[in-house]
Amino acid sequence: MKLLSYTHQGREGWGALDAGGQGVVDLGRRLPHIAGVRQLLEGDAPAMSQAREAWAGATADHALCDVQLDLPVRQPPRIFCIGVNYAHRNAEYKDGSELPRYPSIFMRVPDSFSAHGEPLLRPAESQQLDYEGEIGIVIGQGGRRIPRETALAHIGGFTCINEGTIRDWVHHAKFNVTQGKNWFRSGAIGPWLVTPDEYPAGLGHLRVRTRVNGETRQDDTTEHLMFDFAYLVHYLSTFAPLLPGDVIATGTPIGAGIRFDPPRFLQPGDVVEVEVTGVGVLRNVIEAEAQ
Template identity: 50%
Template sequence: MKYASYIAHGQPYYGAVTDAGMIALSPDLPQWRTLHEVIAAGTFDRLAEVAKDKPVTHTTFTYDMVLPDARRILCVGVNFPDRNAEYKDGSETPKYMSLFPRFASGFTGHDQPLIRPPENHTLDYEGEVAVVIGKAGRRIAQADAYDHIAALTICNEGTIRDWVRHAKFNVTQGKNWDRSAAMGPWLVPFTDASQLDDARIVTRVNGEVRQDDTLDRMMHPIRRQIEYISTFMTLQPGDVIVTGTPTGAGARFDPPRYLAPGDLVEVEVNTIGTLRNTVADEVL
């Protein structure tokens, strides 16, 4: 079963996704207002029980960012071999991973537009898998890392490229423009290692394949990411790790191929689904 955050009749809900529409679950679980609160309470497994035999409640709705109140979103940068080579700096595979934070305000939902700001038009795409932590832990061993994952989702980690160059040692400015990225469409419960080990990311812009790679080629695999991050911070239920994008982002073409209003970006992960977004200019 898949679970999403959505808006219907002007009200926020979370529920189970079906081919016929949404089954609202939040009215049955008023003590947890959001999917993030469900996961933080350690009750994510209860959703399937609540959804069982319930009818569809909404056929008209708008997808929201799947975890709109996520407290901590940590992203892994330059995590595929070809991505490292794209920088053309002659560097070897880095011993440690690059990390940066993103905030929930920078994300929109499935089928919603990525917003290009008037200040800069270098909006770029990055298709990625995101893992949602379900069990707290500190100094988690790689062998135990998957036991701490509750769910998986997809991220288009939209970036304003010129703004990642505003300072010498960080990319935070270019990574946190309002609604410049997307996360969703839904959460898929993590039940089997093959959901990550056999996952493939394919990103298309207007139907053209721009990114295509498998997670097993990551320089810093997800087990290692959880081990490393949990060394310096206690991972908490509801934390999100965005795990890295393959080669093929628009900035790496010559000349660059940035997103423009009207473009359609699709990020497909075979074990999760497809996240789809258009592009629009910000309305001031």
Template identity: 55%
Template sequence: MNLVSFTAEGQHFWGVSVPGGVVALSADFPQWKTLRDVIDAGAIATVLAAGQGRAASHAEGHFAWTIPIPDPEKIICVGVNFPDRNAEYKDGQEAPPNMSLFVRFARSFTGHGQSLVRPPESHQLDYEGEIAIVIGKGGRRIPEAEALSHIAALTLCNEGTIRDWVRHAKFNVTQGKNWDRSGALGPWLVPFTDPSQIVDVTLVTRVNGEVRQKDRTGRMLFPVARQIAYISTFTTLVPGDIIVTGTPTGAGARFDPPIWLKPGDVVEVEAEGVGTLCNTIADEVI
């Protein structure tokens, strides 16, 4: 059973996944407006217990997935975090001494089963499959040895990128990473209970059924515990914050010629123990 956010008949709900659909629990706990509030209250176990044994309130096909946490304070993304990905930059460095970071806004993501939006300003929409962690216990200057205990849940991310716009400035990728609904998060939050869920698991991205990216988190240049420790050095992490942990080599920009996403494509991001995030591609309607 996993935590979910969704819409149905114009209303927003949160709850849990069950066979055949989802159970809306938000009316049962009006003190918690979103899953961010649930996490902040340390109430994941309470919510899971409330959903135990309940039948789906909304069957598959009768609701739309939304990003699991619609109102995070921060979404911080880690760039160039796998050895082969680092080698793509051909700068002579085997591994940088510190991780590359950038921020994304919640509006730049959509939910599982929704379309990533290709804007008219650029057709260089690219995929980046990643695992994202959700902070459960906040803190500043979190020791690396304690960092994993600060995770509440895991989810998946297609960190969709408008590739030419990340090259508009010398040291700035923000404008290529934040187009409305250019990426996706979901489909749900998997409660984090053991380091084995993140330390060395397989991450795969497929486009139209073809494997484009595949690696293991155990090969990350900056493991998740180090990410939490490093990021919390300069900013206070709070419950509901999301860290997108890095993508393997194989993005469309690295093909010759590049292969950009186009309407009708289907992108799947899958990780052991987390599930599969699936999205189609559509042109923006203006």
């Protein structure tokens, strides 16, 4: 299923994309004891079975074009972001460093992300809004010290992420990137959460592509990840109990705007699309933030 959170005529709801991909099945109405996508994930296999049964063969309650999509999981508990996870990106730094032994990690807050179709905001304080297309993991079954061998079973689904960054603010301090990574609505998550059963042949090599105004800027597959999905779930759960609804942004390929000469930062009116295998396309337009 493609699970989503949405607003329709001022009312918040949750559900799933219908089989045709153009309608929304209101699972909240059919399963009133489950408050949202996060609560569905918390219910684990029994709740997911109820959702699939309610979804199967159901007629859409709303046209997709008539709803405003929200983040797939509203207010995710934590958003873990992995830096420099594609081997090509390590080389992109041209600093002669060897491949890392452990992943680089930073955190983001939920309101630093817009939903699919909402604008990304370039703040008045900077002209350096950049894009970073990524594959997002959403945790289903939580846990602590999860073995790598069973880690994939803890994934509740996949989504698209634009891990937008204000580049000059990333370099304000020596040992952190927090302030450049948490500007209000500088990134995006969506359009929905795709459950693992949508990949019947296994995950294989998932592809992530980023386009700006139709021009492909980033294009790579998980074949080149230094730390794969199972390892990330295992590693993060070693120091922090993972919770249903936690999001992991798994890293961006080469081709971000900062790496061009001269840099190609996002301008108001630009359209950014992030496409992930089996998920679809996350699309946002850049706007200048009102002061």
